[in-house]
Amino acid sequence: MSIVKIPKLSSELEFVPFELLEDEIKVKYFSDGVQAGFPSPADDFKEQRISLDSKYLTNPDATFLVRVKGDSMYPTLQIGDLLIVKSDKELLDNKIGILSVNNTEFTVKRFDKEKNILIADNKSFPNIEIGEDDTILCLGIVQHFIRDL
Template structure:
């Protein structure tokens, strides 16, 4: 279900009632040399149980744009955002800034806050008292299509 669409993010609420589980092969799939397939066991895996620590405070949002490609957040990636986590320097956060949602790295020094993009083609944003600014949540995971 779509919660909110902004210029750069589309928010979704996780369905806490869904009991969807995928097959999970606990084999440690090799990224080097192949290993024998007989050593694996199959179980059921819930991505919500794996990626979501606080269901009531967790949302998903789809990225739109290229400002965070250096942090591995690409256009159309799905972010897992936890609103219960404390903002801190160097965390990637979803922020509400002057009427729009954006995702950026937080830079906090003394009493000053900057929103740092991870693409040199985008400017660093210094937050001032003139801004309508709220740190909405902290990004905990990113889900990509390959």
Template sequence: MIRHINKTLTFFTPDFSEHSETVFFDTGISAGFPSPAEDFKEERLSLDNILVKNKLATFYARVSGQSMIDAGLDDNDLLVIDRSLEPAHNRIAVCFLDGEFTVKRLRVEKDGVWLQPENPNYEPIQITEENDFVIWGIVTNVIKKV
């Protein structure tokens, strides 16, 4: 992955080299009683091939902050962002707003566009003509550490 640092988000580009695969066991992992180990079939898997639909328009970015925790986006989670997808009401988007990147849910209403946080401790942001505003990409997946 190639890393690009911004003040509020750290962006990464996917690595599609042939060495980006890892071992994958093509069977369900039991969350109840263990299953016999001989049932596992080993294959090679690239998460980039599963999570990325448009290679040239996809980036990763790390979440910084708590404004989207009720949408399941926690501090330090890794977002998969597709810049080729159309912005639409209720989608989660990475936006460039007045010189900084932010991730919020898009709320499109008759009275305008709002960036809706998913945490009651944060206020929605109404986008006006005075804002320097670009919808940079749409979040398609989130990768979490456990």
């Protein structure tokens, strides 16, 4: 019998627990967006209401939150960003995942399928080359992130 121990998160990540309650909170949402240039005075704001939890926390059994504590993915991800991670998504080319190579600590990196490397967006950090005999464990794919301004 073989028992596989799941690696822990590296020091650049922090698990953030969340709990879904029965009540859904909806916030105002302007589907037409806002102009970053010169807005037209004729623009008519059409107010709608959306639930952030139903948009970003769908399938709660396959969703978890992780806070970025390191800067290997800067400028894409910054220290303090809250990552919304989905464990039911497939690791595809150029996706950012929570990954472990050969049972090492989980880290957050971009997957380059063609070159078989895990990319650190911050050029000060080395990429992780993936050999033919290496095993990648994908905890989940980063689908969204929240950044405080």
